[in-house]
Amino acid sequence: MKPIWIVDDDPSIRFVLEKALARENLPTRSFSHPREVLDALADIAAGDSEHSGPQVLVSDIRMPGGSGLQLLEKLRELQPGLPVIIMTAYSDLDSAVSALQRGAFEYLPKPFDLPKAVELIRRAVEESQREQVAEDRQTHAPEILGQAPAMQDVFRAIGRLSQSSVTVLITGESGSGKELVARALHKHSPVAGGPFVAINTAAIPKDLLESELFGHERGAFTGAQAQRRGRFEQADGGTLFLDEIGDMPFDLQTRLLRVLSDGHFYRVGGHAAVKSNVRVIAATHQNLETRVKDGAFREDLFHRLNVIRLRLPALRERKQDVPVLTRHFLQQSARQLGVEPKRISEAALARLEAFSFPGNVRQLENICHWLSVMAPAQVISVQDLPPEVLQAPAVPASPETVPSAMAGMGMAPQQALPSSMVELPEAASPAAVPSQPGAPMVASASMDHAPAQPQAGWEQSLEAEARHLLREGRPEVWDILTRRFESHLIRTALHETHGRRMEAAQRLGIGRNTITRKIQELGLDEHRGAEDA
Template identity: 55%
Template sequence: MKPVWIVDDDRSIRWVFEKALTRENIAHKTFSSAPEALEALEEEQPQIVISDIRMPGQSGLILLDKLKERCPHVPVIIMTAYSDLESAVSAFQGGAYEYLPKPFDVDHAIELIRRAMNENATFENMAMEDNLPPEILGQAPAMQEVFRAIGRLSQSNASVLITGESGTGKELVARALHRHSQRAHKPFIAINTAAIPKELLESELFGHERGAFTGANTLRKGRFEQAEGGTLFLDEIGDMPADLQTRLLRVLSDGHFYRVGGHSPIASHVRIIAATHQNLEQRVNEGLFREDLYHRLNVIRIRIPSLRDRREDIPLLSRYFLQKSARELQVEPKRFTDNAIQFLKGLAWRGNVRQLENLCHWVSVMAPGMSVDVSDLPEDIKTPAISEQTEANSVLSHNWQSALEREVSSSLNQGEQGILNRLITDFERILIEQALIHTGGKKVEAAQLLGWGRNTLTRKIQELGLEEDKSTNNGA
């Protein structure tokens, strides 16, 4: 693991960080000046840099500028005295991840470092593995399942059905499936079947011969021919008209199709990835979608979670979208305050990730300062906040209970013994881990939040082996 760098001319500050990071099993190096750190940069890159803002010679802001030139994705935390808030603003404008006011609480500093480490690790893994476009970010368990599915399907040509609400990123997943398939060197062609009028959709998919209908003055190849050897992504497949469902089924069945007005069969070697926000099973039952076509498409299904089901990804996603908007606008990236992030986590997000991206772009253009608080958000986001918070709480409650029901049912069907003990252990582990994350590792506060005494919490941590897990994870 790359080390955390501490840059401060104050020996006592370096000593405090050395002790705290050693205790947390976090690899680190310390430097007494900016030039010393920059010299070390010739040999290796840090995972995170924590730098004082005022140092003899080169300041922390100069170090920040040079780090951003050489290692743009490395988070830089700037330490500053309370009297240096103007400098802190300059730090944000220079691309600092966060600032740490002096004197600081050591536990808060470690929590900040861990947060930066987690976010940076996600970006580095994406770049290193080169297996997902950067927009597909997520640390939530539901998104990890999506990532695993993309990996497993890399050697498969099976048809895939992607389901999920509008705005969850279904096309991004389809593109990732193509990019990591054996067809990656061939075309990826996408078409939204709901966005094209019925009378034009047939020609759009299968092409037409010259003179096939009025206005068909030349031969035109359709999307199937354009995607030959590659992948054809059919978005909103649930809205496809019935007669075209029949034609699509025929292509999937025998591998041939005819252009509109054509008489010669054309062979098709295309992988189909379909997507929908609708319940296809229900549409089949209602007679609106062919059951045989549904089974042809539903060979492998990937469900994309809504943003409500992965709220823990909101900080990571918002940071990425703010940086993306800043690049497009050629301005410095803004950041959400902790209060704003907590507020955003409580919203219903009916538009999902697309809605969050739009909000980040609005903030990049309209928010007055570099640090964006709740008061800086657009009114249409803030107005329904109370009702949405209630709805969000209800959804969250329903989601975890439904997940528990599915887990119990699956375990019973597999004949598992001792289900209760296993689930109670998992339940207590999650409660303790989340409480400690929330309190920055402060056990007394975590015990109070959980309704236990400190001794009870300590005993539970030992019984569950959480101290060992923490040590192992930190050393990974």
């Protein structure tokens, strides 16, 4: 691990921190002046030093001939992801606030409590390590992020289609990332060297859509001052992405069918056929089978488009992807706004994972942008989340009911898929899914009449209490029960270890900093005086 750099003109402060951190197996390197820090960083950058850069930097705010704030500003330029802790006397608290505004990780008022100082430095180390992992992932980040099994199916489908230019139909709810999948299909295809042209057929007025798709000749209609190439011509040799294809006007569907059949079309007002070699990818959030039955979508066009179908899962079906997506969008928002990326607490992440996200990934992206602007602190806590998240009930995912993204991969051209591939069958509704050991409980109107399942006493009590709170309409049921559970668990572990936090953390399988933070958050201060063994 990289060392903790300590910058202070007071040798006693450096000595105390060095010894305390050494007891925690944290390496250190000390400096008496900010200029020495900058020189050391320059040597490392030039490859002339045997030392490594800092994991965390702890700096005094006032030193002869130098300022911790000036050093902080330099480090923001040289190493923007480096956590910096500013030490300050109580009389310098205004400067400490200024330090936080300039991107400091935290400030440490002097005189400080040594265990608290070490704990703060540990938190900064963990944050630095998380940021390094996040940066590594970002460096090698694909165009689509996702670790959930349903998203892995999508990735496998893209891989299998990489040698083909076959027509693909992408289905999924609004905001689930259908255009990203279309771009990935284009990028990993034989026509990747050609253009990728996208058009949202629902966003363009009916009178203009034909011209947008096929172009027009000069004088074809009022305002047509010159010949114009349509999207099919623009996408020649590449991919045309037709988003929201289910909303295409019925009469235009006939013209689209002709293009898909033989690659020829006529510009509006034109008499000469135009040939275009285009790979078509279509997407919709609607059930096209239902649209066909209702007479709103041509059945023959449906079969032309439905050669290969990829179903993109909703975000609530891939909740394990919420943390990585959240951190990605916070980084992205920070770059757009030109500010320091905000971090998010584990409790706030848990609350986001419990949210149903009716707007899917797009909604999460908007929330992260909102947080980048509106959250008051550098670390986002639960109370900073927007009202739609805080006021919404938690909806657990039911991954066992999610149809495969590869539905239709082995299908012959023009073969219609069973409706169960597009719509969840009745037996797959949350109320009808038999509970599995360890699976989250799903509240539904039919639970009261469901056969009782044998379970341990504490689980039965938990379910009864959850039922009671939900029926009362209490807000934040998740937080209420989680706090109770964590409080009892930590109290019990501390009792069994006679108040020794480190041993309690080890036996619980969590980190020492985690149990310390939880004790503070939950108000379990009666154990504060106990010493770690």
